[in-house]
Amino acid sequence: MTALFTNSTTAVVAAAERVLTKRYGVNVHLADPEDLGGSGQAAVLRVRVAESPIRLPRTLIIKQMWDSRASGVEGFIREAASYQFANSLARDQRPGPELLGHDLDQRLLILSDLGDARTLGVLLTGENPASATHLLMALAQALGRMHAATAGRADDFAALLRRARGTLSPQATADDVEAVLPSVPTLLSDVLGVSTPAEVVSAVESASQLLSNGSFRAFTPADLCPDNIVVSTDGVKFLDYEWGGFRDATLDLGCMLVSFPQCLCDLGLTVEQSDAMVEAWRAEIAGPRPQLLDDDVLYPRLLDARMLWVWLSTAWHLPEDYARRAMERDHVLAVPPAQALASRWAGLALAADQIGADAIADHADQVMDALNRRTGFTG
Known part of the structure; x- marks a missing residue:
């Protein structure tokens, strides 16, 4: 599969909704995206969970990598694996946010929101x-x-x-x-x-x-x-x-x-x-x-x-x-x-x-x- 990367906020949010829907088997609607600023090679958004039949945090963080260079691809794979690895730890031992969903082809991560830390x-x-x-x-x-x-x-x-x-x-x-x-x-x-x-x-x-x-x-x-x-x-x-x-x-x-x-x-x-x-x-x-x-x-x-x-x-x-x-x-x-x-x-x-x-x-x-x-x- 060849992914199409775009810096459109709407497209990033829609992609995250599809990932969550596929993972949890229910329709999830996200709203009110807030641009948190990325590195220039990534979009980082905070979104509100507007509709969800299952219990999700009130807000989520979406991160999509656009860098198609070998180093960028490696960085995404390492980051995705790192968050998956951290999810396997007890909650009080996790070093960072919880991974709630990801898509390797779209280089997309959906993370718990640490708030205005x-x-x-x-x-x-x-x-x-x-x-x-x-x-x-x-x-x-x-x-x-x-x-x-x-x-x-x-x-x-x-x-x-x-x-x-x-x-x-x-x-x-x-x-x-x-x-x-x-x-x-x-x-x-x-x-x-x-x-x-x-x-x-x-x-x-x-x-x-x-x-x-x-x-x-x-x-x-x-x-x-x-x-x-x-x-x-x-x-x-x-x-x-x-x-x-x-x-x-x-x-x-x-x-x-x-x-x-x-x-x-x-x-x-x-x-x-x-x-x-x-x-x-x-x-x-x-x-x-x-x-x-x-x-x-x-x-x-x-x-x-x-x-x-x-x-x-x-x-x-x-x-x-x-x-x-x-x-x-x-x-x-x-x-x-x-x-x-x-x-x-x-x-x-x-x-x-x-x-x-x-x-x-x-x-x-x-x-x-x-x-x-x-x-x-x-x-």
Whole structure:
């Protein structure tokens, strides 16, 4: 079947009605579509359930992908499989909205509506330190619950991908990420005048195994950002699963501790807040992964995760990429690139110093100082 994609709101709503009617065997009428704004490659609408013989939520979210490129098709398949996988979890363990219907040919998803939930970025803006810490701990707990509920279930996710007519791996994409790591020493030398010791390069090469062979694998939305995380009446929820898959769970925690390296958001975490997040996450995942209660197991692995994200963030944000800057400028917690990177390298230096990884700490301090000089901050 060849699907016809259109950006007509009426057509998208009609398609969603057909999907719901087919799934539930009753006629469902949707009304009052509200455009929530998409990425340019998708329509995202909120609709009211006007008529339904069965019990459905009062409002629903419809998402239709138009991107016909291979990456867009892969993203939809991963997102559909991710929501199906999440539906298999107990309600209090689901990391995001409930999937109520979908159509692979039309690349259409129908989701429960989280309401006017505010994003993490908005909520952290202007919060006092105590309130921010409680919110960050809730975030870490939600992440840990998701990891605990999905640990060891990569085969179930793989089966859903196969059923979606995909030949995709359950592994969250790692190849293109690993490919940029070798460029970082040259980038640091050319742009900042900082050389990278062989010992540090070797440590990063060893740490990169986490990206594909981590032993504490669990489900991840992968595209973690304060703008993709909301706080609703049901707690912290994660959105956007286009890159959903399985990877070592410490990579997700490390991602948050370095303030979401894919973007330029800066949480401004204190040492105390970081420690509180680690403990909140560890308390949730300790059931299926009791090894992580051992500091000698957790903290070296967490340093590896942080180091990988800081290096990747540097590869993504240190070069002058104006197109990328334009996409990230609207993020609520976004700061200038050098400022975000300096904060991330500073956090890496502290984490490395905490476990006696002196070479990594010294190198991170040098990079941080060079970045601070670029921003005019001298300490």
